[in-house]
Amino acid sequence: xxxxxxxxxxxxxxxxxxxxxxxxxxxxxxxxxxxxxxxxxxxxxxxxxxxxxxxxxxxxxxxxxxxxxxxxxxxxxxxxxxxxxxxxxxxxxxxxxxxxxxxxxxxxxxxxxxxxxxxxxxxxxxxxxxxxxxxxxxxxxxxxxxxxxxxxxxxxxxxxxxxxxxxxxxxxxxxxxxxxxxxxxxxxxxxxxxxxxxxxxxxxxxxxxxxxxxxxxxxxxxxxxxxxxxxxxxxxxxxxxxxxxxxxxxxxxxxxxxxxxxxxxxxxxxxxxxxxxxxxxxxxxxx
Amino acid sequence: xxxxxxxxxxxxxxxxxxxxxxxxxxxxxxxxxxxxxxxxxxxxxxxxxxxxxxxxxxxxxxxxxxxxxxxxxxxxxxxxxxxxxxxxxxxxxxxxxxxxxxxxxxxxxxxxxxxxxxxxxxxxxxxxxxxxxxxxxxxxxxxxxxxxxxxxxxxxxxxxxxxxxxxxxxxxxxxxxxxxxxxxxxxxxxxxxxxxxxxxxxxxxxxxxxxxxxxxxxxxxxxxxxxxxxxxxxxxxxxxxxxxxxxxxxxxxxxxxxxxxxxxxxxxxxxxxxxxxxxxxxxxxxxxxxxxxxxxxxxxxxxxxxxxxxxxxxxxxxxxxxxxxxxxxxxxxxxxxxxxxxxxxxxxxxx
Numbered sequence: 187x188x189x190x191x192x193x194x195x196x197x198x199x200x201x202x203x204x205x206x207x208x209x210x211x212x213x214x215x216x217x218x219x220x221x222x223x224x225x226x227x228x229x230x231x232x233x234x235x236x237x238x239x240x241x242x243x244x245x246x247x248x249x250x251x252x253x254x255x256x257x258x259x260x261x262x263x264x265x266x267x268x269x270x271x272x273x274x275x276x277x278x279x280x281x282x283x284x285x286x287x288x289x290x291x292x293x294x295x296x297x298x299x300x301x302x303x304x305x306x307x308x309x310x311x312x313x314x315x316x317x318x319x320x321x322x323x324x325x326x327x328x329x330x331x332x333x334x335x336x337x338x339x340x341x342x343x344x345x346x347x348x349x350x351x352x353x354x355x356x357x358x359x360x361x362x363x364x365x366x367x368x369x370x371x372x373x374x375x376x377x378x379x380x381x382x383x384x385x386x387x388x389x390x391x392x393x394x395x396x397x398x399x400x401x402x403x404x405x406x407x408x409x410x411x412x413x414x415x416x417x418x419x420x421x422x423x424x425x426x427x428x429x430x431x432x433x434x435x436x437x438x439x440x441x442x443x444x445x446x447x448x449x450x451x452x453x454x455x456x457x458x459x460x461x462x463x464x465x466x467x468x469x470x471x472x473x
Numbered sequence: 474x475x476x477x478x479x480x481x482x483x484x485x486x487x488x489x490x491x492x493x494x495x496x497x498x499x500x501x502x503x504x505x506x507x508x509x510x511x512x513x514x515x516x517x518x519x520x521x522x523x524x525x526x527x528x529x530x531x532x533x534x535x536x537x538x539x540x541x542x543x544x545x546x547x548x549x550x551x552x553x554x555x556x557x558x559x560x561x562x563x564x565x566x567x568x569x570x571x572x573x574x575x576x577x578x579x580x581x582x583x584x585x586x587x588x589x590x591x592x593x594x595x596x597x598x599x600x601x602x603x604x605x606x607x608x609x610x611x612x613x614x615x616x617x618x619x620x621x622x623x624x625x626x627x628x629x630x631x632x633x634x635x636x637x638x639x640x641x642x643x644x645x646x647x648x649x650x651x652x653x654x655x656x657x658x659x660x661x662x663x664x665x666x667x668x669x670x671x672x673x674x675x676x677x678x679x680x681x682x683x684x685x686x687x688x689x690x691x692x693x694x695x696x697x698x699x700x701x702x703x704x705x706x707x708x709x710x711x712x713x714x715x716x717x718x719x720x721x722x723x724x725x726x727x728x729x730x731x732x733x734x735x736x737x738x739x740x741x742x743x744x745x746x747x748x749x750x751x752x753x754x755x756x757x758x759x760x761x762x763x764x765x766x767x768x769x770x771x772x773x774x775x776x777x778x779x780x781x782x783x784x785x786x787x788x789x790x791x792x793x794x795x796x797x798x799x800x801x802x803x804x805x806x807x808x809x810x811x812x813x814x815x816x817x818x819x820x821x822x823x824x
Contacts, residue, residue, distance in 0.1 A: 365556055368527045371547040372554040374577035374625060383573075387564050 210446070216439030236436035240264045242444075263425060268444070270336070271405055271421040275448075277340040278347055278404035279397050285344070286351035286396065293352065294359025312349045316409050319345070324413050334416035342414045343404045350399040358392030398452050405448055475537045475551075475628040475661045477501040477524065482533035484519050484685075493519045495685040497533070501663065501678075506655055508676035509665040512708075516685035517665040521631050524663065526550040537628055548577070551628035557638065559618040561606035567593075567617055568602030574625035592620040595657075596650065612643045616650065623654065632664035636671045648674050669696075669709050681705055702821050703747050711749055712793045719746045719820055727788050728766050733818035741820040748820050750813050755794035757782070757803065759812035768792065770807050784809060 216222060220231035237243040241262030244253040258265060292298070293305060323342065324333065332338030370384045371377075386393075408423040415424075426441045482497040494516040501507050509517040522528040524535055526547030534541050542550050553574070561570050571592055572585040580588075593599055596616040606614060615638070622630055635651065636644045652675070655662055666672050672679045673693040681688040681696065689701040700706035703714055717726035719741060724731045731748060759765055768784040771791065779795045782803065786792060794811060796803075803809060 363560070366560055366562065368522070368525075368547075369554065369556055369560045370562075370573070370577075371527060372525050372550075372552065372631075373574040373621065374548050375573075376546070376548050379577060384562065387562075 213439045213442050216435050217443055219436060222435075236434070236440040239434070239437055240440055242440075263420070264422075264441070264444070267420050267422050267425050270419060271423075274336060274340055274343065274411075274419070274421060275401040275404045277336070278343045279400040281340060282344055282347045282351045282400040283393065283397055286348060286355055290352050290355030291359050294356040294362065295364060308352050309349050311345045316346070320410060320413050327414055328416075333414060334418040336419055339411055339415050339419045340404075342410050343407055346407065346410070347400045347403045350403055351396045354396040354399060355389070355392055358389045362388060394456055398456055402449055402452065406445075474503045474659050476503045476539070477629055477661055477663070478534075478536045478539075479520070479524070480534040480536065482520070482523065482535065483531045484516070484523060484528065485531045492516075492531075492685050494523070494530075497682075497685075497687055499680055499687065499690060501661060503538075503661050504655075504659045506652075506662045506675060506677050507664075508672035508679045509663065509682060510669060510672040510679050510708075511667065511682035513667050515682045517667075517682050518633065519685075520682075521554070521633065521663065521665050524629065525552045525554045525631050527554070551625075552631055553622040553625060553627040553629075554631040555615075555618050555622045555633065555635065557633040559611075559614045561609075561614055561617055561621075563606055565606075566602065567604050567606060567609070570606065570617060571602070571621045571624055573621060578625070588624055589620075592624045593617075595623065595654065596620045611638055612647065615639070615647065619651075619654070623658065623660070626658075627660060630660050630662045632662065634666050634668075634671070635664050636675065637666065637668055644674070651675065681708065697751060698817075699819055700749070700821065703749065703823075706749050706819075706821070711751060713750050713752065713755075715748045715790070715792075716823065717746055717748050717820075719743055724748050724818070724820055728786055728790075731764050731813055731818055732815050733813075733820065734815045741822045745823040746820040747823050748818060750818050752781070752793045752795045753779075754814060754817035755792070756812040756814060757794055757796060757809055759810060761812075762810070763812065764815055764818075765810050765812035767808065767810055770803060770805050770809055773803065773805050782809075784811065 215228060217236050218232050218234070219229035220233040220235065222229040234243050238245050241257060241260065241264055243249070244257045248257075289308065293301070293308075320342070327333040327338050327342070332341065366384050366388065367380050370380045375383060405421075406423060407421075408427060411419060411421050411424060415421075422441070422445050426438070426445050429438050429441055477499075478501070479497050479499040482494055482499075483492055484494040485492045497516075497520060499507075509520055511517050519528060523530050526542070526545065530543070535543060537551070542552075561567075562573070565573070568586070568589050571589045575585045575588060576582075589602055590599070593602060596619050598613060598616050598620070601609070601613070601617075606617070609617065615635070632651075636647055639647055651662070654660075664675065673696075676693060678690060679693055679696060680690045681701075683704065688705055689696065691699075696705065696709045700709060700711065703711075706714070715726050715728065717724040717731075719725075720743060722733055724733060724746060726748060733748075766786060768786045770782050771785045772781075772783040774781040774783070775798070777798055779798050782794050782796070784792050784794060792811070
């Protein structure tokens with residue numbers, strides 16, 4: 187690299203880091219500040235008051251094992267919403283992978299009539315705005331008794347989730363040799379064991395990436411949960427939106443940190459599946 | 474030791490009208506090494522996969538020792554396939570690969586480990602059980618694939634182009650290994666190839682297949698001496714074809730009459746035929762003039778172990794003859810006489 191190129195390269199790196207990391211740093215400061223007013227560069231006093239108020243950390247003097255236990259079993263709004271969000275994300279992930287695997291295999295391995303159309307239909311939810319279909323869907327969901335249930339919300343989350351899962355997995359199958367399965371069959375493995383010993387290990391990196399996408403897309407849904415959940419399925423984004431539209435800055439910041447935590451955590455834990463050789467298999471390969 | 478019979482086997486893929494395999498009838502006695510030979514897309518791999526149980530035939534039957542195997546799924550049929558690109562499972566060690574078939578049969582791990590060592594010795598690759606497939610050369614991977622297939626003591630071993638990915642030196646080695654394993658274990662082996670040389674090197678019997686139809690099923694040498702058709706002869710490197718009319722043991726052509734002596738089998742009827750003779754069977758400058766014609770050498774191609782002569786005949790057609798490399802003294806432009814020994818001439822019906 188020439189000198190000028192190197193300078194430009196590092197400038198770009200610094201720019202990206204500032205644009206992405208600086209806002210998050212302000213969240214951290216806000217969430218742990220006692221008060222943070224102009225013209226202070228950093229707050230003069232720090233505290234955990236925001237975390238106490240949303241019920242994730244016991245008040246001063248009660249931070250014993252017993253105090254923690256009482257708090258976590260108290261069923262505060264945030265803890266309940268965390269549970270709902272996790273359960274919802276888990277359910278959506280499992281459902282989307284079960285539905286997406288066969289679809290991705292067909293798209294990645296086989297040629298068939300109207301394949302382009304099928305691909306377009308699967309990608310359509312990324313283009314069509316949620317509001318365009320969710321109101322009509324809501325009427326039917328109410329009729330079927332799906333409205334306001336965790337399963338109903340999970341099913342509707344599948345709409346924005348499926349494109350990511352199918353796209354990621356069909357990339358995996360585009361580079362997949364199904365003769366490995368035939369080889370296992372003639373060696374004495376039945377269909378189930380062929381899937382367990384041959385197919386699953388081969389597609390595992392891509393499967394992890396697809397599952398992460400599914401979980402994160404579900405985790406960050408607001409409008410769909412709001413409408414189909416009918417106020418009975420409360421997830422973290424619902425609390426965050428309520429808080430953000432007229433609450434205490436410190437509490438909003440603390441909740442925002444909870445909101446982005448799974449994204450950061452999963453990306454860190456799964457870095458090896460998202461980089462290098464595995465991403466060539468698991469990433470957006472040709473479809 | 475399994476006697477395999479294909480009876481009137483047909484395969485028509487959905488959405489196609491042309492049968493991939495058509496009325497295939499093939500009797501493979503136990504302990505034989507049979508080649509399914511044909512150009513790519515002729516249905517030979519489809520046939521192999523039907524025997525393995527990976528593709529279900531449209532009609533017809535496949536029997537092992539007289540019993541139909543069509544109701545038996547691939548994993549219990551006992552016909553193990555070795556694919557052309559070996560397909561060693563990349564995330565398993567060599568030992569795990571070789572032991573895979575026994576693991577699927579629920580054999581205890583201790584027994585598996587013992588058998589793996591035995592099998593790797595059989596294919597002459599001891600002490601590599603802990604390596605990864607990636608660390609092996611192509612030839613070694615193929616031998617591991619062979620060991621993995623043989624560990625389950627299959628009734629039939631199916632090989633997809635077993636020699637075609639190997640260079641000439643490894644080919645000889647692999648050929649000897651396969652033949653020695655076959656002698657040792659007596660397992661019936663069926664392999665597919667598009668390369669007639671590979672088929673001749675390895676097989677006891679060759680089944681020549683064009684467009685899904687079995688053309689000829691015979692030992693390798695028959696394809697050189699008595700091919701069923703001009704196309705079969707061309708597939709085995711035949712280059713000399715002369716149109717003529719047959720009456721009894723006499724063929725009349727534009728170049729004159731030839732007498733031929735159909736030794737045993739005879740494939741052409743009276744009437745329009747094509748006469749063929751292999752280049753190495755033509756006698757240049759014969760002692761007498763029986764069955765001989767005149768020509769002029771257009772090109773002399775020295776190949777080392779032999780010399781090829783391209784000879785223009787009186788009617789302007791061209792014929793090729795070869796002689797061992799150290800027999801010399803014929804040059805380009807020389808007039809030459811060539812004789813077709815009557816027991817080396819073969820005639821096939823004209824298409």
